[in-house]
Amino acid sequence: MSVAAHTTPLLSRVVGYSVAIANNAGRIIRDIMKRGELGIVEKESARDLQTEADRAAQRSIITSLQKCFPKSTIIGEEGEDEVKDLSGQVFDPSSDSSSSISSIACPPQLTTVAEEELVIWVDPLDGTAEYTQGLLDHVTVLIGIASGGKAVGGVIHQPYYNYQNPGAELGRTIWGIVGGSVGGMPIVAPPEGKVIVTTTRSHSSSTVNDAVAAVSPTEVLRVGGAGHKVMLLLEGKAHVYVFASPGCKKWDTCAPQAILEAAGGILTDIKGDPIPYHATVAHRNSTGVLASAAGQDHQAFLAKIPQHVKDNLKA
Ligand SMILES: Nc1ncnc2c1ncn2[C@@H]1O[C@H](COP(=O)(O)O)[C@@H](O)[C@H]1OP(=O)(O)O
Ligand SMILES: [Mg+2]
Numbered sequence: 322m323s324v325a326a327h328t329t330p331l332l333s334r335v336v337g338y339s340v341a342i343a344n345n346a347g348r349i350i351r352d353i354m355k356r357g358e359l360g361i362v363e364k365e366s367a368r369d370l371q372t373e374a375d376r377a378a379q380r381s382i383i384t385s386l387q388k389c390f391p392k393s394t395i396i397g398e399e400g401e402d403e404v405k406d407l408s409g410q411v412f413d414p415s416s417d418s419s420s421s422i423s424s425i426a427c428p429p430q431l432t433t434v435a436e437e438e439l440v441i442w443v444d445p446l447d448g449t450a451e452y453t454q455g456l457l458d459h460v461t462v463l464i465g466i467a468s469g470g471k472a473v474g475g476v477i478h479q480p481y482y483n484y485q486n487p488g489a490e491l492g493r494t495i496w497g498i499v500g501g502s503v504g505g506m507p508i509v510a511p512p513e514g515k516v517i518v519t520t521t522r523s524h525s526s527s528t529v530n531d532a533v534a535a536v537s538p539t540e541v542l543r544v545g546g547a548g549h550k551v552m553l554l555l556e557g558k559a560h561v562y563v564f565a566s567p568g569c570k571k572w573d574t575c576a577p578q579a580i581l582e583a584a585g586g587i588l589t590d591i592k593g594d595p596i597p598y599h600a601t602v603a604h605r606n607s608t609g610v611l612a613s614a615a616g617q618d619h620q621a622f623l624a625k626i627p628q629h630v631k632d633n634l635k636a
């Protein structure tokens with residue numbers, strides 16, 4: 322372990338190690354796709370799939386995080402068996418130069434957060450439907466860190482970024498701490514005079530579509546993954562992410578929310594209420610998601626969501 326690991330705040334260390342752990346999970350996801358044996362199973366429905374990549378990436382992430390931060394609570398998408406299975410290949414994040422943590426700023430109010438106060442929400446592969454359909458750049462690995470019920474830090478790794486640009490570096494990782502710093506990609510403001518909305522491509526419903534139409538989009542980007550859609554907000558490709566559905570869970574939104582808020586954006590439920598991230602909270606975001614890029618009028622978007630949409634999403 323480097324000297325910096327002992328002198329930097331715990332939260333910066335967790336985020337820095339999560340960068341390396343997410344990058345390693347991305348390698349596992351690419352390897353499984355290359356081998357072509359996806360081992361697809363249906364979870365709750367045909368729209369809720371799990372592959373060997375989801376399972377293997379979760380095993381590796383949970384095993385590695387638990388080894389580094391044994392007193393924190395770690396909650397992963399892929400169920401109890403996978404979470405308790407610590408046989409995943411242990412990855413030592415301090416061996417990876419991408420976990421350089423000295424540049425990850427932590428605001429004063431978060432420097433004293435203790436390991437046992439942290440709840441780490443892990444989505445080992447966000448955008449599983451798109452992964453199985455070959456829409457590989459929609460896939461992300463999400464590690465979100467909460468303290469006091471709030472999303473305070475996060476990592477989004479996009480393992481297939483640039484996969485259609487041979488010669489360019491494959492994959493990218495963005496990280497952030499709320500009130501601290503954001504790194505890994507430039508933050509760009511979306512174009513003025515347009516309202517580009519991003520929403521689901523694989524989990525639509527009439528309520529989802531009514532909410533999108535209500536914000537009067539000039540363009541709608543229907544893409545997979547919560548992590549991918551928040552990346553579109555960060556890189557100026559969309560103004561607002563609207564998902565009036567109970568489909569997303571805490572591990573889908575914790576990391577994206579922390580990074581978006583660190584960059585000046587806002588993520589709430591579709592009614593404007595904060596999403597809680599305590600260890601004991603219900604996993605489902607039953608009242609939907611609305612996220613806006615930095616500089617956008619979040620309240621104005623919320624005000625346009627029709628009452629019948631809000632009524633359809635009960636807590
Ligand atoms: N109805 C649903 N069933 C299961 N997962 C869902 C559902 N709706 C959304 N999700 C999760 O939220 C993410 C964002 O939704 P969408 O891509 O539809 O916009 C999905 O990639 C999926 O995460 P995951 O792929 O990790 O299972
Ligand atoms: Mg899933």
Ligand SMILES: [Mg+2]
Nearest residue numbers: 444447448573
């Ligand atoms: Mg997900």
Ligand SMILES: [Mg+2]
Nearest residue numbers: 398444446447
């Ligand atoms: Mg997932």
